[in-house]
Amino acid sequence: MLTLTRVSRRYGDTVALDGVNFTVPENTYMSLLGASGAGKTTLLRLIAGFEEPDRGEIAINGERIDGQPSHLRDIGFVFQNFALFPHLSVSENVAFGLRHRTHDALKNETEIKDRTEAALELVGLTGFGHRAVSAISGGQRQRVALARTLVCEPRIVLLDEPLGALDANLRARMCDELKAIRERLGVSFLHVTGSETEALTMGDKVAVLADGKIMQSDTPDLLFNQPMNAEAARHLNAWNIFDAGLCGAGQGQIAVRFDQIDVCAEGQVPEGRLTLGAKYLTGEFNGPTALSFFRADDGTLLQIIDHLSQPRLPQLDEGARYALHFAPDALRQFHGAA
Numbered sequence: 012m013l014t015l016t017r018v019s020r021r022y023g024d025t026v027a028l029d030g031v032n033f034t035v036p037e038n039t040y041m042s043l044l045g046a047s048g049a050g051k052t053t054l055l056r057l058i059a060g061f062e063e064p065d066r067g068e069i070a071i072n073g074e075r076i077d078g079q080p081s082h083l084r085d086i087g088f089v090f091q092n093f094a095l096f097p098h099l100s101v102s103e104n105v106a107f108g109l110r111h112r113t114h115d116a117l118k119n120e121t122e123i124k125d126r127t128e129a130a131l132e133l134v135g136l137t138g139f140g141h142r143a144v145s146a147i148s149g150g151q152r153q154r155v156a157l158a159r160t161l162v163c164e165p166r167i168v169l170l171d172e173p174l175g176a177l178d179a180n181l182r183a184r185m186c187d188e189l190k191a192i193r194e195r196l197g198v199s200f201l202h203v204t205g206s207e208t209e210a211l212t213m214g215d216k217v218a219v220l221a222d223g224k225i226m227q228s229d230t231p232d233l234l235f236n237q238p239m240n241a242e243a244a245r246h247l248n249a250w251n252i253f254d255a256g257l258c259g260a261g262q263g264q265i266a267v268r269f270d271q272i273d274v275c276a277e278g279q280v281p282e283g284r285l286t287l288g289a290k291y292l293t294g295e296f297n298g299p300t301a302l303s304f305f306r307a308d309d310g311t312l313l314q315i316i317d318h319l320s321q322p323r324l325p326q327l328d329e330g331a332r333y334a335l336h337f338a339p340d341a342l343r344q345f346h347g348a349a
């Protein structure tokens with residue numbers, strides 16, 4: 012189990028991490044979701060030991076690792092651009108770490124070969140060892156990068172936007188493969204991404220990093236359905252967040268999911284529903300779903316999603332006012348959180 016306790020890191024005036032408390036349990040696929048600049052890479056670099064925190068502690072199974080040299084931490088790192096050596100073959104790339112690590116470097120060629128082949132088999136690249144890394148596909152390069160990390164049997168694997176360099180189809184396939192490989196190995200993966208769908212698809216648990224802090228860390232289901240604060244909700248790209256006063260629901264910020272708001276003419280709101288007035292701006296059709304955008308009286312942009320199989324919105328005229336309404340139990344109330 013990896014734990015970060017009150018970890019902070021600043022660069023000049025920029026506070027990248029501000030007292031982060033975070034746990035990656037054993038044998039878990041953990042996603043870390045955050046916007047660009049949220050501090051995701053910084054967090055990974057501190058865990059790997061490429062940099063040190065200004066304050067706080069990092070430990071694996073209770074043993075402090077901050078302050079230890081990177082190569083003694085037994086932590087694997089897969090970089091976004093894979094960082095393979097272009098002049099080495101697939102096998103040589105994978106074997107590189109075994110041959111050159113500063114502690115316990117392997118000299119026995121048979122053992123190096125066996126372990127390299129086992130790592131390639133694990134990522135589904137048996138028979139590709141002799142190829143040049145320039146002569147394989149993007150997805151295969153990604154798997155070489157993973158094999159190169161796994162061959163050293165790390166205690167945890169850190170993946171920095173590992174699917175970012177792949178096209179959409181390949182990304183979906185690699186999602187499944189990464190999960191399967193992790194399950195076979197039984198070590199924890201910490202996967203950072205800016206994509207909420209990737210984070211929710213991959214993670215047994217998902218943590219949201221914003222403003223240098225972990226806003227929430229939960230199962231994908233709990234996070235998606237019960238975000239604990241406006242920041243967590245904002246990152247899921249599925250919740251409208253607005254002032255409770257707009258629908259007479261008290262003070263502070265509230266959130267209602269895109270799929271839980273209905274629309275009707277003003278004055279025709281069904282009994283027992285909370286409601287707010289808003290102007291219809293425009294719609295966006297993307298196949299199985301359609302998004303409708305509204306502007307509330309205080310300027311907040313609101314989105315409603317309609318699924319092709321269950322259309323529930325009336326014909327909407329751009330620029331016209333409508334009543335948006337929802338069941339009281341659809342709203343989440345955040346006390347004081349901005």
Ligand SMILES: Nc1ncnc2c1ncn2[C@@H]1O[C@H](COP(=O)(O)OP(=O)(O)OP(=O)(O)O)[C@@H](O)[C@H]1O
Binds near residue numbers: 025047
């Ligand atoms: N070496 C550095 N010197 C100065 N500022 C830095 C340095 N590294 C990171 N920062 C700043 O710290 C903040 C966090 O950066 P970090 O790279 O960790 O974000 P990120 O969440 O990984 O972003 P992205 O998704 O865009 O890669 C940013 O504001 C960034 O500009």
